[in-house]
């Protein structure tokens with residue numbers, strides 16, 4: 001959100017302030033104040049004009065400005081009611097030159113001369129959501145579908161650490177809502193229901209699809225796409241999946257997205273903290289697993305994770321380190 005607009009919001013949230021007073025306090029013209037107030041109203045904020053001045057009456061339930069308001073992380077939100085895919089839109093931003101900063105070190109979204117904010121594309125619904133291995137990703141209205149477009153200062157080989165950070169961020173955000181979620185290597189967020197009979201008792205709540213482009217030693221751009229089944233009916237998620245509505249009822253998506261992005265930002269600024277946090281929330285560690293890679297199937301016990309995101313296994317033929325593959329949790333012997 002533009003800095004002056006944020007300042008207008010913060011000021012009128014604390015009580016009625018007249019237009020002239022606002023203009024003086026923020027060092028802008030009265031016409032500029034009026035424009036910001038109109039833009040906020042268009043964005044769904046309830047701005048009352050009282051005898052004493054403007055006062056913030058209500059915040060929109062969901063949307064770009066709604067998420068930016070109160071967001072404690074440097075992201076600019078581009079919101080869409082419906083879009084084919086937030087990852088595809090983020091790729092468009094890269095090639096449209098909003099990614100011009102990609103090669104010269106600038107940001108994707110520039111608020112003012114000095115502020116550098118990464119862009120998050122956020123949608124209420126997607127019509128062409130994609131998952132890993134180019135699978136379809138059901139994305140009805142009511143979910144949390146977002147893509148963080150960023151330029152981490154990392155070599156491409158270290159990119160998986162960012163995906164793990166996203167899985168931890170999602171897990172922390174939904175655990176704060178009271179959902180007993182954990183991570184299946186490398187980055188599926190699951191919910192365990194011990195009382196379920198038949199299959200594993202684990203249901204997928206969220207998935208992450210990371211795309212990137214890099215040179216030999218530096219990532220040019222990275223898109224971390226997160227799909228979280230939030231306020232969606234059980235019948236609208238694929239078999240083997242669940243939603244927050246199913247687990248705990250509807251949540252405030254604005255608060256959840258803010259928490260998720262805040263957690264992601266904290267983790268990415270302290271990369272050393274990512275693996276310990278992942279271990280803390282992992283369902284996979286200590287499990288018997290079956291990993292399918294492009295060339296083989298490996299069965300064993302998952303012992304640990306190592307930088308930047310490889311799974312350490314103990315198999316009947318000795319220790320193995322697996323960097324990429326599809327993981328299935330097996331029942332204990």
Ligand code: BTN
Pocket residue numbers: 084085086087088126128129130131132133135137139144145146147188206207208209225226227228
């Ligand atoms: C997976 O297969 O587990 C990853 C699913 C990732 C889905 C998200 S939803 C937001 C973003 N846009 C997409 O088209 N995909 C990702």
